[in-house]
Amino acid sequence: MNKPYQLNTCRAARVPARGLAALAPLRAKGGVHVVMDKATSWVTWDGDRRDLIDTLLTVPGVEWFESRDGRWFGLGTHLPVFDLPPGGESIPLSRALVPAAFAATETESREPAGVPLRLVRSEAPHPATALRCRVEALRSWADKATTIEITRVKAARRGDVAWLLGHVLPAIPGATRFWGERVLVPLGFRADPDWPESALREAAGVRDEEILVLAGQGAEAIPAPAFRPLTRGALRRAITR
Numbered sequence: 001m002n003k004p005y006q007l008n009t010c011r012a013a014r015v016p017a018r019g020l021a022a023l024a025p026l027r028a029k030g031g032v033h034v035v036m037d038k039a040t041s042w043v044t045w046d047g048d049r050r051d052l053i054d055t056l057l058t059v060p061g062v063e064w065f066e067s068r069d070g071r072w073f074g075l076g077t078h079l080p081v082f083d084l085p086p087g088g089e090s091i092p093l094s095r096a097l098v099p100a101a102f103a104a105t106e107t108e109s110r111e112p113a114g115v116p117l118r119l120v121r122s123e124a125p126h127p128a129t130a131l132r133c134r135v136e137a138l139r140s141w142a143d144k145a146t147t148i149e150i151t152r153v154k155a156a157r158r159g160d161v162a163w164l165l166g167h168v169l170p171a172i173p174g175a176t177r178f179w180g181e182r183v184l185v186p187l188g189f190r191a192d193p194d195w196p197e198s199a200l201r202e203a204a205g206v207r208d209e210e211i212l213v214l215a216g217q218g219a220e221a222i223p224a225p226a227f228r229p230l231t232r233g234a235l236r237r238a239i240t241r
């Protein structure tokens with residue numbers, strides 16, 4: 001029979017005042033009461049509390065007590081003790097042990113430092129969701145692509161630069177491919193800091209209807225309504241324009 005098992009019959013302990021702090025992790029569990037004294041604390045608990053017993057075993061100088069017929073007996077003794085429980089208010093452990101008070105201090109008045117946003121290499125795989133290329137580079141694809149292949153992407157144009165959005169994108173020579181939804185990042189890279197898209201968009205100050213593009217030369221915003229479902233006729237007109 002080991003010692004912790006013998007202690008299961010105990011329902012009270014006299015704890016050196018300096019050792020009471022060891023019970024702090026049990027404050028929120030309830031069922032433990034304390035009578036405070038200058039040198040010792042009288043601790044009582046309800047039922048079999050192995051967690052409490054294991055904690056008190058780490059405190060030097062603890063005395064253990066059993067309750068029999070309304071009297072307290074030292075563990076394994078046959079004569080009751082007559083000076084226990086001590087006089088004083090019995091309070092819950094959560095009131096006997098409270099966090100230390102703290103004083104708020106003012107920080108120096110300084111402007112928050114900016115965090116640079118940049119692209120860094122990344123080995124994490126991502127499916128391509130967008131590509132950017134010269135409009136002229138679409139000519140070969142326009143001649144060979146099926147209607148289904150063309151209509152499953154959306155497109156936007158700015159001058160002689162074309163953007164395609166979609167989850168199945170064509171292989172266009174010289175195109176830069178991107179991953180992401182509301183923030184587009186070149187494949188093989190990630191944003192640093194590696195924030196969620198919502199945080200990156202907020203930091204860049206883009207509007208709800210804009211798509212943020214991060215590229216080696218900087219960031220830009222493209223209006224999302226500029227992307228329209230692509231048709232063969234619109235593709236040919238863009239190439240011949």
